[in-house]
Structures are given as structure tokens and as C-alpha cells.
Amino acid sequence: MRVAYCLQSRVDWLVRSNLCFLAFATPLLPPATPLVSDNDSTTPATTIDLTVQLGRLRLANPVLVASGTFGYAREMQAMVDLSRLGGIVPKTITKLPRQGNAPWRTIETPSGMLNSIGLDNDGIDAFIKHHMPYLGSLQTAMVVSVAGRTHDEFVEMTTQLADVDGVDAIELNISCPNVSGGVDFGTDPSMCERLVAACRAAGSHPILAKLTPNVTSISQMAIAAEAGGADAISLINTCQGMAIDWRRRRPLLGNVIGGLSGPAIKPIALRAVYQAAQAVKTPIVGIGGIANLDDVMEFLVAGASAVQLGTVNFYNPTASTTILDALPEAIAEAGATSVDEVVGTLASNP
Numbered sequence: 115m116r117v118a119y120c121l122q123s124r125v126d127w128l129v130r131s132n133l134c135f136l137a138f139a140t141p142l143l144p145p146a147t148p149l150v151s152d153n154d155s156t157t158p159a160t161t162i163d164l165t166v167q168l169g170r171l172r173l174a175n176p177v178l179v180a181s182g183t184f185g186y187a188r189e190m191q192a193m194v195d196l197s198r199l200g201g202i203v204p205k206t207i208t209k210l211p212r213q214g215n216a217p218w219r220t221i222e223t224p225s226g227m228l229n230s231i232g233l234d235n236d237g238i239d240a241f242i243k244h245h246m247p248y249l250g251s252l253q254t255a256m257v258v259s260v261a262g263r264t265h266d267e268f269v270e271m272t273t274q275l276a277d278v279d280g281v282d283a284i285e286l287n288i289s290c291p292n293v294s295g296g297v298d299f300g301t302d303p304s305m306c307e308r309l310v311a312a313c314r315a316a317g318s319h320p321i322l323a324k325l326t327p328n329v330t331s332i333s334q335m336a337i338a339a340e341a342g343g344a345d346a347i348s349l350i351n352t353c354q355g356m357a358i359d360w361r362r363r364r365p366l367l368g369n370v371i372g373g374l375s376g377p378a379i380k381p382i383a384l385r386a387v388y389q390a391a392q393a394v395k396t397p398i399v400g401i402g403g404i405a406n407l408d409d410v411m412e413f414l415v416a417g418a419s420a421v422q423l424g425t426v427n428f429y430n431p432t433a434s435t436t437i438l439d440a441l442p443e444a445i446a447e448a449g450a451t452s453v454d455e456v457v458g459t460l461a462s463n464p
């Protein structure tokens with residue numbers, strides 16, 4: 115087992131144990147109001163169509179797990195029935211192995227966490243050899259996340275994955291706040307468009323572009339990803355943040371600045387999904403602080419066609435399947451017969 119992989123597993127364990135507190139951090143929400151339905155007679159939950167079409171990628175249901183929060187899935191198989199998931203996005207891989215950033219790499223925050231892992235991974239060759247045989251055997255969509263330091267590296271990796279068995283789609287991580295290089299593709303619209311177009315042309319896999327919220331206009335970036343031919347737009351990655359020990363007058367994260375995730379960023383993610391959905395027709399995959407069924411329904415109504423669960427996997431690993439158990443009933447309660455019918459149905463007034 116490679117050192118980098120050991121480190122990542124230990125970080126995952128650390129994160130999991132550190133985040134138990136979040137299980138008790140129930141947000142103070144107003145009492146749940148039933149979704150308004152035009153139908154008096156709701157469709158039986160058993161007949162609800164959960165399938166989702168993200169461009170050329172078809173999913174059995176809209177609940178995926180997010181990159182960096184589910185390891186390479188094997189770590190979670192004892193806790194989660196992986197075949198029930200709409201899809202899995204394993205930890206982002208890079209062309210060459212990366213050791214990641216110096217510790218501390220994770221910090222608890224109110225209703226969330228900061229991380230500056232720095233894309234610790236063993237590189238694409240080791241991923242294809244050691245992880246893909248297992249990942250490809252799973253009965254769920256495998257969305258492989260890649261990050262390049264340059265345009266050509268992204269394209270090279272996409273090309274390399276083109277003939278690998280079990281890969282169903284590629285998510286371009288153009289939004290990691292914890293590495294230098296790469297993030298420019300998520301902040302510069304013309305670089306983003308050119309990159310998405312080149313990766314799309316490099317193979318036949320559906321392409322998801324994962325965007326950063328750390329931009330002035332998320333709509334502009336979504337438009338660029340759409341112009342490049344993205345099959346779907348994943349948003350959001352983490353929000354830049356930091357933590358400080360004022361007594362020592364030092365930053366807590368080894369990398370000084372990290373990415374904030376968890377329930378704390380849900381309103382930012384909802385806003386980003388809503389704004390992007392107004393700007394593009396490309397399907398959107400909502401990510402950010404999603405932890406329960408209501409969160410999922412909010413993202414669908416805001417305009418997401420599917421969602422990815424991230425930080426919640428650390429403190430409630432079965433959240434995805436618990437949500438899936440209850441999703442058909444919520445869709446029926448909304449007066450719909452399919453996920454599709456709920457997507458983007460937010461009224462313009464409160």
C-alpha cells in the first residue's frame with residue numbers, strides 16, 4: 115500500500131472521528147411546511163421514476179457521493195450498500211502521485227469543516243491499476259474525478275481514461291482551492307470553455323465540470339462550461355476559509371487557507387445552483403452541505419437534476435441510503451411522478 119494512500123485513509127479516519135459532533139448539530143429550522151401539490155391524489159411512492167439524465171450520463175437515481183469524502187468506496191462498503199447510490203465520485207486523481215499539504219489538514223468549524231488536503235493521491239496509473247477494477251465492478255455509475263496542473267494534463271488524463279473499463283463519466287475538478295494551478299480553469303471563463311471542449315473531444319465519456327463558488331459570477335462560469343459542451347455542471351466545491359489560533363498568532367491549517375464544507379455552506383451552494391440554473395440549460399449537480407431529504411428536495415427545486423453528498427459521509431455514512439429510502443415519497447408529496455418534474459420548480463416569490 116502506498117504511503118500517500120495510507121495518509122489519505124488516516125485523514126479520512128481523523129475527519130470521521132473529529133466530526134462526530136456534527137451529528138448533534140441540528141440546525142434551527144422553522145417547522146417543515148408540506149410541499150405544495152396541485153394533485154389531490156398523490157402518485158404512489160412505488161411508481162416514482164428516480165432516473166436522471168445528465169447529458170449523455172444516465173443515473174438510476176439522483177443521489178451521488180462527492181469526491182474526497184468517500185475515499186475509493188472500498189472504505190465505505192461495510193457501511194453503505196453501494197449499489198443503491200446513483201453514482202460515486204472517488205477522490206480526485208492527478209497525473210503524478212501527490213503527497214498533499216502539510217498538517218493540520220482538517221479543522222472543525224461551527225456546522226462544518228475546513229480542509230486543505232491538497233489532492234493527496236497516488237496518481238492516475240495507480241488508480242487505474244489498483245482502484246478501477248474494484249470501482250468498475252460496482253453496480254453504480256463511476257464518475258472519475260481528475261485534476262491537471264495544465265490544460266494538456268487534463269486532456270491527457272481524460273484520454274488515458276477513455277479506454278478504461280468501468281468508467282462511466284469524468285468530473286473535471288477545476289475548483290480545488292488547496293493546490294496551485296488548476297483552479298484558474300474554474301475562475302477564467304475562456305480557459306474553462308476551452309478545457310471542457312478539449313476534454314469532451316478527447317474521449318466519449320460524459321464530462322462533468324466541477325466549479326468553485328469562489329468567483330464573482332457563478333452564472334458566467336456555468337455559461338462557459340456549457341459552451342465547452344459539459345454534460346453536467348457540478349457545483350459547488352468548498353468555499354475558501356481559514357482558522358487561526360490567536361494566542362499563538364498562527365494559522366491552524368498547514369496550508370494556511372483551506373476549503374469550508376458541510377451544513378455551513380448549504381445556503382451558498384443553493385444560491386449558486388439557483389443562479390446557474392437560471393443561466394444554462396445544462397443539467398446541474400448540486401453539492402454543498404447536503405445532509406438530509408429536505409436538503410436534497412431544496413436543491414432539486416432550486417434547479418439541480420442530481421446531488422452529491424460530501425461532508426455528511428464522515429459523520430453519518432448512511433445518509434445517502436436513508437435519503438433514498440424516503441425520496442420517492444417526497445417526490446409524490448410534491449405532486450410529481452419523477453425527479454425531473456421537481457427540478458427547477460422554485461416559484462419566483464417567497
Ligand SMILES: Cc1cc2nc3c(=O)[nH]c(=O)nc-3n(C[C@H](O)[C@H](O)[C@H](O)COP(=O)(O)O)c2cc1C
Binds near residue numbers: 227351423
Ligand atoms: C476532506 C475533503 C476532501 C475533499 N476532496 C475533494 C477532491 O479531492 N476533489 C473534489 O472535487 N472535491 C473535494 N472535496 C469537496 C467535496 O467534494 C464537496 O464539493 C464539498 O465538500 C462541498 O460539499 P459538502 O459540503 O457536502 O461536503 C473535498 C471535501 C472534503 C471535506
